[in-house]
Amino acid sequence: MCGVVGAIQRGGGVVETLLQGLRLLEYRGYDSAGVAVLEAGAISIRRKAGRLERLEHSLSDGTLSGARAGIGHTRWATHGPPSDENAHPHTDAEGRVALVHNGVIENWAELRAELEAAGVRFASDTDTEVLAHLVGREVARGRELPDAVRASLARVRGYYAIAALAQGERGPRIVCARSGPPLAVAAGPDGVYLASDVLALIAHTRDVVFLEDGDVCELELGRPLRVTRIDGTVVDRPTRRVEWDPESAGKGSFPHYMLKEIHEQPDVLARTAFDRLRLDKGDVDFGVPGFGDHELRAIDRIQVVACGTALHAGWIARYLIEGLARIPVDVDYASEFRYRDPVLAHNTLALAISQSGETADTLAALRLAKTLGARTAAICNVVGSTLVRESQATILTHAGPEIGVASTKAFVAQVVAAFLFAVRLGRARGVLSLAQGKELVSELRLLRPKMESLLGERAVSEVRDIAQKNRSQRGFLFLGRGINYPIALEGALKLKEISYVHAEGYPAGEMKHGPIALIDPEMSILVVNSAGPLAEKVRSNLEQVRARGGHVIAIGSDRESIAQSDEHVLVPECSEWLSPILNVIPLQLVAYHMADLKGLDIDKPRNLAKSVTVE
Ligand code: F6R
Numbered sequence: 001m002c003g004v005v006g007a008i009q010r011g012g013g014v015v016e017t018l019l020q021g022l023r024l025l026e027y028r029g030y031d032s033a034g035v036a037v038l039e040a041g042a043i044s045i046r047r048k049a050g051r052l053e054r055l056e057h058s059l060s061d062g063t064l065s066g067a068r069a070g071i072g073h074t075r076w077a078t079h080g081p082p083s084d085e086n087a088h089p090h091t092d093a094e095g096r097v098a099l100v101h102n103g104v105i106e107n108w109a110e111l112r113a114e115l116e117a118a119g120v121r122f123a124s125d126t127d128t129e130v131l132a133h134l135v136g137r138e139v140a141r142g143r144e145l146p147d148a149v150r151a152s153l154a155r156v157r158g159y160y161a162i163a164a165l166a167q168g169e170r171g172p173r174i175v176c177a178r179s180g181p182p183l184a185v186a187a188g189p190d191g192v193y194l195a196s197d198v199l200a201l202i203a204h205t206r207d208v209v210f211l212e213d214g215d216v217c218e219l220e221l222g223r224p225l226r227v228t229r230i231d232g233t234v235v236d237r238p239t240r241r242v243e244w245d246p247e248s249a250g251k252g253s254f255p256h257y258m259l260k261e262i263h264e265q266p267d268v269l270a271r272t273a274f275d276r277l278r279l280d281k282g283d284v285d286f287g288v289p290g291f292g293d294h295e296l297r298a299i300d301r302i303q304v305v306a307c308g309t310a311l312h313a314g315w316i317a318r319y320l321i322e323g324l325a326r327i328p329v330d331v332d333y334a335s336e337f338r339y340r341d342p343v344l345a346h347n348t349l350a351l352a353i354s355q356s357g358e359t360a361d362t363l364a365a366l367r368l369a370k371t372l373g374a375r376t377a378a379i380c381n382v383v384g385s386t387l388v389r390e391s392q393a394t395i396l397t398h399a400g401p402e403i404g405v406a407s408t409k410a411f412v413a414q415v416v417a418a419f420l421f422a423v424r425l426g427r428a429r430g431v432l433s434l435a436q437g438k439e440l441v442s443e444l445r446l447l448r449p450k451m452e453s454l455l456g457e458r459a460v461s462e463v464r465d466i467a468q469k470n471r472s473q474r475g476f477l478f479l480g481r482g483i484n485y486p487i488a489l490e491g492a493l494k495l496k497e498i499s500y501v502h503a504e505g506y507p508a509g510e511m512k513h514g515p516i517a518l519i520d521p522e523m524s525i526l527v528v529n530s531a532g533p534l535a536e537k538v539r540s541n542l543e544q545v546r547a548r549g550g551h552v553i554a555i556g557s558d559r560e561s562i563a564q565s566d567e568h569v570l571v572p573e574c575s576e577w578l579s580p581i582l583n584v585i586p587l588q589l590v591a592y593h594m595a596d597l598k599g600l601d602i603d604k605p606r607n608l609a610k611s612v613t614v615e
Contacts, residue, residue, distance in 0.1 A: 002075050003074040005193075007191055009190050019059070020200075022055075022073075024199045024249060025195070025200055028074070028610040032047065033052050034073055034087045038069045038167065043095055043096075071164070086124045090129040090132040093136070096136045100162065105127040135152045154231075172220070176211070176217050180213065180360075181358065183210075186207060193205075206242045207241055209239050216229070216230060258408060262408045262455070262588050268416075271399075272398045272399070279438065282435065283423065283424065284441070288394065295393075296429065303329075305334040307362055309493060310355060311334075312486045313379070313415050316415050316418060321425060325422055344374050350370070350375070352378045354378070355410035358611050359611065363386055366387065376391045378394045379417045380394055381397045397414055398413065406605065443575040451582060475504075476523070478495075479506055480538070483576060484530060487583050488508075491587030492505035493505070495590065495594065497591070511545070516544065520550070524552075527555070527556075528555050553567045554567075
């Protein structure tokens with residue numbers, strides 16, 4: 001998705017600051033980039049379709065290196081193809097105002113027609129340019145930039161995070177605003193900054209203000225950040241401390257973020273769970289309101305909403321919560337839930353799961369559930385995100401920044417959080433005894449070395465061999481049952497996303513109802529099977545595959561499945577409830593190595609964006 005940055009700093013060199021910010025936002029996916037800076041009161045713009053290096057190259061002449069204020073953008077095309085002309089920033093016809101935008105202006109066509117009728121000529125196909133002309137017109141009428149932005153936004157329908165600069169102002173000033181996509185601002189010792197992702201701010205300061213929908217913020221050096229609503233009313237927004245370490249935004253010694261993030265998973269387990277475990281009570285303490293016995297006993301049903309990988313964590317949450325707390329759970333794609341006119345039972349808790357906390361469909365689904373009378377809770381990785389702010393209770397996952405577009409560590413953190421929640425619910429409602437609670441939380445404690453063993457050199461090279469032997473296969477079918485069925489879905493999604501091969505996840509018991517027709521030696525079947533009550537059933541599905549000449553790869557702790565397979569990864573034994581956390585690791589690594597062997601762009605797979613803030 002698009003990225004927005006902006007800065008005014010005491011010394012020159014704002015171009016380098018903007019580029020640094022844009023580099024940190026690259027992971028979100030983009031197809032063009034640009035900057036606008038104020039130099040001696042005049043606006044200069046550079047923008048290029050393609051990778052950020054093209055923009056960097058066009059700035060390497062150093063002519064803008066003295067500038068102290070500027071805005072920057074990475075674009076993910078919505079209106080008009082990726083091209084230099086459609087790249088942001090956009091300006092009004094006289095070049096008085098430059099503006100960058102993330103989101104969609106829904107009434108852009110009608111505003112464009114109105115402006116064209118008044119003689120304005122457009123230089124791009126974008127919806128954003130409409131807003132640049134509106135703001136420019138207000139500035140030409142004598143309004144100061146903040147008033148011009150507020151007056152223009154009052155005419156806009158849609159969702160946006162924007163930042164604007166104007167020339168000829170008394171001192172450098174940037175005005176930014178949000179309605180929908182995230183935007184945060186910060187005042188550091190050397191300047192003032194804005195960004196659509198806090199990752200681009202923490203290099204300057206960890207004390208950040210998250211703007212709310214309808215906020216307009218004025219940034220000037222030496223003045224406090226001034227936040228108003230669109231009607232001009234001044235509002236106070238708290239400063240929050242972001243605990244993420246700027247170092248964690250780097251790749252360290254790993255060749256890709258995805259591999260680094262897969263290897264971080266044992267630590268993510270520890271950070272998300274260990275401080276919250278109460279071993280003596282066989283329970284969990286989230287340390288935040290919303291998870292007390294009284295509140296949890298008032299829930300009769302849970303509705304999970306999420307997208308993509310987070311939805312797979314939601315499916316696992318269903319097995320956990322129904323199994324450990326005996327509360328019925330429904331799970332839905334957020335994009336389906338929001339448009340199917342859902343019926344919610346009394347005393348429903350809507351549980352949204354999201355890494356970013358900004359996914360448009362997930363937010364809309366949660367808001368709808370709220371209007372239907374549900375209480376709301378979130379499992380989310382980003383402090384200050386819209387989802388966290390709008391949910392009545394939140395379990396923060398402490399995965400740290402996830403940069404690889406394909407989600408790995410955030411997924412494991414979501415499953416861990418769901419396990420903690422299920423145990424808490426089970427204890428609060430008296431479904432789990434003290435002894436059962438103790439056993440479950442102790443099992444979780446024991447998981448870390450088991451995860452580490454799956455990331456050791458030997459295990460990783462076994463997986464790479466599997467990837468090597470299967471890289472030319474025509475297709476992949478992932479099978480699992482029970483709590484490991486969502487792991488089959490997740491394994492298939494990872495492979496599709498980064499290796500661009502066709503892969504499907506299926507409940508193992510469903511295979512004979514259709515997909516079995518696909519099986520031949522050019523089809524690899526990854527069977528996820530952990531020792532437990534369903535292991536025998538999965539084994540008989542595995543036999544059905546072998547009988548039809550399918551190439552079987554067994555993943556899990558069930559040794560008999562391993563013995564029946566062509567290739568395998570033996571996973572350490574653990575409680576069945578926790579087995580997804582172990583089983584997913586080899587599947588993530590299969591996808592990673594397959595993509596690596598094919599020389600693909602693992603951290604930025606084609607057509608994908610990290611955070612999907614549009615429908
Ligand atoms: C897959 C992936 C996506 C996200 C989905 C939801 O690897 O990353 O499927 O899981 O777009 O994103 P969040 O969790 O930010 O709501």
